[in-house]
Amino acid sequence: MWQRVLLQQRSITCRLPLVAATRAPRSFIRSRHAAAKIPLSSASKSKADTQEEPPFDDDNAVPVSPLEEPKIEIPSPPIPTTAIQPRDYVEIFTKDSQWSGVVVNERAISGRRQILTVMLRNGRELEFMSEDVLFRLPNFQKGDQPASFESRMIFDYQKSIQLKKGLSLRGLNRIYKHFIAQADSKEDDLKVTLEEMARVAFGLKQEQQVSSEQLHITFLHLANDPLHFIPTRNVRSTQEWLLRSEQGTREISSLVDAIRRRDKSYTGFLERASHLIRLYEELSHQSLGTVKDTKPFHHIHFTKQDARFVNFVADWVKSSDSALKSPHDVYAPTILKALGCYKEDIFVDKSLAMRFLKQVGMLKPWDNLFLFQNASFVDEFLWSDRARKTQEELDGYAKAFLEGQADRAGFYARDPCDSKRHDFGKLPVYTVDDPFAKEIDDGVSIERIPGSEDTCWLHIHIADPTAFIPPDHPMQPLMQQRVQTLYMPEMHVSMLPSVLGELKFSLGETAHTLRDGSQYAFSFSAKLDTRDGSILDWHVRPSVVHKVHKIYYDDLDTLLAPHAPTVSDPHIDLNTSFVHPHDNNNAVQQQQQPAKTTTVPKEAEKDLIDIYKLTRTHQLARIRNGALNFIRPAPMIMLDDAPLQLPRLEFNGKPRYATKMPTLRLSLDRSAVSPARQMVAETMILGGRVVSQCARENGLDIPHRTQTWRPEDDAELRQEMLDARDPDTGMLPMQRMLNYMSLLPPAMATTTPGLPHVLMGIQDGYVKATSPLRRYMDMLVHWQLKAHVLGTKAPFDNDTLMTLVPQLEAREKRLLAWQQRSIGCWVQQLVSRLPSDTLWTCMVNRPNALTRSDLGASMESASVTILELGVRARLANLNQSLQVGQVVKARTIKNDLAQGHLDLQLV
Numbered sequence: 046m047w048q049r050v051l052l053q054q055r056s057i058t059c060r061l062p063l064v065a066a067t068r069a070p071r072s073f074i075r076s077r078h079a080a081a082k083i084p085l086s087s088a089s090k091s092k093a094d095t096q097e098e099p100p101f102d103d104d105n106a107v108p109v110s111p112l113e114e115p116k117i118e119i120p121s122p123p124i125p126t127t128a129i130q131p132r133d134y135v136e137i138f139t140k141d142s143q144w145s146g147v148v149v150n151e152r153a154i155s156g157r158r159q160i161l162t163v164m165l166r167n168g169r170e171l172e173f174m175s176e177d178v179l180f181r182l183p184n185f186q187k188g189d190q191p192a193s194f195e196s197r198m199i200f201d202y203q204k205s206i207q208l209k210k211g212l213s214l215r216g217l218n219r220i221y222k223h224f225i226a227q228a229d230s231k232e233d234d235l236k237v238t239l240e241e242m243a244r245v246a247f248g249l250k251q252e253q254q255v256s257s258e259q260l261h262i263t264f265l266h267l268a269n270d271p272l273h274f275i276p277t278r279n280v281r282s283t284q285e286w287l288l289r290s291e292q293g294t295r296e297i298s299s300l301v302d303a304i305r306r307r308d309k310s311y312t313g314f315l316e317r318a319s320h321l322i323r324l325y326e327e328l329s330h331q332s333l334g335t336v337k338d339t340k341p342f343h344h345i346h347f348t349k350q351d352a353r354f355v356n357f358v359a360d361w362v363k364s365s366d367s368a369l370k371s372p373h374d375v376y377a378p379t380i381l382k383a384l385g386c387y388k389e390d391i392f393v394d395k396s397l398a399m400r401f402l403k404q405v406g407m408l409k410p411w412d413n414l415f416l417f418q419n420a421s422f423v424d425e426f427l428w429s430d431r432a433r434k435t436q437e438e439l440d441g442y443a444k445a446f447l448e449g450q451a452d453r454a455g456f457y458a459r460d461p462c463d464s465k466r467h468d469f470g471k472l473p474v475y476t477v478d479d480p481f482a483k484e485i486d487d488g489v490s491i492e493r494i495p496g497s498e499d500t501c502w503l504h505i506h507i508a509d510p511t512a513f514i515p516p517d518h519p520m521q522p523l524m525q526q527r528v529q530t531l532y533m534p535e536m537h538v539s540m541l542p543s544v545l546g547e548l549k550f551s552l553g554e555t556a557h558t559l560r561d562g563s564q565y566a567f568s569f570s571a572k573l574d575t576r577d578g579s580i581l582d583w584h585v586r587p588s589v590v591h592k593v594h595k596i597y598y599d600d601l602d603t604l605l606a607p608h609a610p611t612v613s614d615p616h617i618d619l620n621t622s623f624v625h626p627h628d629n630n631n632a633v634q635q636q637q638q639p640a641k642t643t644t645v646p647k648e649a650e651k652d653l654i655d656i657y658k659l660t661r662t663h664q665l666a667r668i669r670n671g672a673l674n675f676i677r678p679a680p681m682i683m684l685d686d687a688p689l690q691l692p693r694l695e696f697n698g699k700p701r702y703a704t705k706m707p708t709l710r711l712s713l714d715r716s717a718v719s720p721a722r723q724m725v726a727e728t729m730i731l732g733g734r735v736v737s738q739c740a741r742e743n744g745l746d747i748p749h750r751t752q753t754w755r756p757e758d759d760a761e762l763r764q765e766m767l768d769a770r771d772p773d774t775g776m777l778p779m780q781r782m783l784n785y786m787s788l789l790p791p792a793m794a795t796t797t798p799g800l801p802h803v804l805m806g807i808q809d810g811y812v813k814a815t816s817p818l819r820r821y822m823d824m825l826v827h828w829q830l831k832a833h834v835l836g837t838k839a840p841f842d843n844d845t846l847m848t849l850v851p852q853l854e855a856r857e858k859r860l861l862a863w864q865q866r867s868i869g870c871w872v873q874q875l876v877s878r879l880p881s882d883t884l885w886t887c888m889v890n891r892p893n894a895l896t897r898s899d900l901g902a903s904m905e906s907a908s909v910t911i912l913e914l915g916v917r918a919r920l921a922n923l924n925q926s927l928q929v930g931q932v933v934k935a936r937t938i939k940n941d942l943a944q945g946h947l948d949l950q951l952v
Contacts, residue, residue: 129159134185134202135178136264137163138369143268144171146199147186151175166203168196179281179369180264182257210262216246217266221273224288231291236277239263239284260284271371272297278365297372300357304376310350318355319384321345321700322404326386329702333878334403334410336702342406345700352698354380355405359696362398362943363418392899396943406700411707412692413535414942415870420694422863426531426538428694435523442520443542446513446549455518460565462512462587465834467568473652474506474566474593476552477601477725481683484508484530484539484818485551488566488593489728491656499575503659505732506566506590508818509827510541510550513557516828516840528856530819532864534871536688539819546818553593563589567827569732569814573659578666580731585739585830596653600643601721604650605657609720610773614676616780616888616932621913622712625878626705657720660727667730668775671767672806675782678915679714682871711875713915717776729815730805736826737810739833741798746843747829748822748850750811751800752792763788775806780930783890794822794854796846822853866945872916873942882936884952886912889931893923899939909935909949918947925951 137144150162159175220242228235243255243263267274275287303311361377378393402408445454452458474488492502531538539546548555556564572582685708716722766785799810817824832839887909896906905923935949
């Protein structure tokens, strides 16, 4: 029944133009009377092409008729690629409708998205966004055909597909039962590919090829049954679907039935929830959401059935935005409307649902909504049974190590490199980091060469977990699964067991020490020419170090400031900071505290200054080779109350309310202007170059980093950019740099040594190898290097690396984006706490473009960076043209934490 309700809600809407696209040349011959183009509908989603979401029913489908079956040439099976081309047949699902037809034109826009002009079966043309395409048949149209023939071909093909879909229902209906029986339990969803499901539906053997027609029919079946089939985020490229668990299917059907029948369990829930919401609205702080006292809420009790309705709304919020109307899309808004508490709200959307979850005590006012909505993306770290089991395993190995049972737990009983380690004796090692840093990966030493002023050794000492962890240790696949340490403002989850990664394997006073008090390291040494920064000699060797000094960045900045060039940007103040709530008592205490002592020992000052000067010489050499730097504000969030409890993903019927907000501190990353941070970064680059040279000269298989200029880009514009740099710092002001951003090529991992990294000014190869405590790929490099030192076979051969490295790199990039979005949510949280009339300084990233307002009207907007916060926002409702790099003032008009959008208005 609920499926019929969904069908009744479908409507076709008129479309307004998004942008004026120039038609690319194509071989379709237009007739003089071709139908006029109908412009784009519904607001475009601000998502990358990996966020595509699927559909529901086919309003444009031709009714199935057994009278005739048109003879259509079916193209070969679709190849999942990102870009959509003219002549492709596409299935499109927007917020309001489903469409299908042939692409006649495409235009690339930002975020790897496209604007597509699609011809429908009646000859009309409409514009759509590429992220609304959930299925495509490449090169559907062949040769030059008149427009009337094109539309007839589309009509006939759709009619054929609908007929064959009807004839295939028996096989299609087998799909769910066949695959869900393979799930581990009745509570587990199952991920299956479209091709696998088509094979079952059409009874194909493994050696038989699945036709495009069969894939298309199977896709339409899945899209029409959202109770059982859930599209993944990038379903067009992966063709992967989730089959909802048997228990989940029964649960949804039961709840929908209770809502439709207005069962007593449902009406009773509405009564209790609406009472609680009104009480919360009466007693809570209007903007912060905190309450002075939680006692008035103690008498409120939800039943287990009530919790099921709350979790139904929560599941809607957690689900990906999709034009495919699921039961949650229909009945969660029904619940919110039935409460009678939101009569003044125009939109019954996920933002309102978030508000509801806070009002009933499932979420705290400050809960990171991005984490709540995207928890499944990091289920190897948090919330899931999988994460709990992984952590229990890791903690078990750590416990065995600490209790002296290392060999029984799979660790090395004795370091295999023990006899080959270089002892650095009394040479001081300096680790430089923030006071709150936990995983201390690296330190640096300087070794002067007697009688030589033109050469000097820099030794980059890296923490050495592979002295204890062999490549076949049971923790290895768990670390590979995690890829890296996960950082969030609320907490961080270590790749290694925290007691090992943060204490025993770190460099410094907490490290696992040998009998003489020394500790293991893996040292990458470079003999530098002090005049031009060139590498004259190098060593890669396991080592032991004795004197490790922990120094804080800010203390070292004070020492190095007189020796460092001034780095600044006229429009960016990296000293900007915000605190909320502001603790006046704490501020007074800080003012009354005596001046703190520095962490820089007096006897270390000369070493540190000389190390800085050497790294500056190396940096200048990179700048001469094309290294490019620029300041871009990036937010850093600190929570005084961290670690914070993460959002609840399921409601247990017990409301929780907060009486105070956690103190939130925002500052801007000072890496670009801090000489201490620049020094450390340069030593890491130097270490990466040494490892690359070692691998190249010895034929070792390890992952390298490379970045090359794209040959198709404007070489003159690129040279203009390089000529505009400050020759002493390699810096370009952000305002000017924005004009060149399109020239910057992506960096990528490769197993080929000696390739350039152009933006770092490195011509002969670079490797990331200095963070083995928090990056699996760096630990992998250490294992490969250790095998060379020992003269044994490398644990990973080149074929394995060629498969594994791209997967690790892709996961690293996705986790980085996830972490940045998590930080962005806290920035929006700060904005919500500040006065609404706060004035922001903004720099335009992209000029005016036609976009959609929340009400569906077209408006001009521009993308900007808020310079005080370091986040992107949208300048809405523009009535003047803005240029890239222009600096303007604006105020917040909408801060949508649920969607992660921040809208500003020009002042």
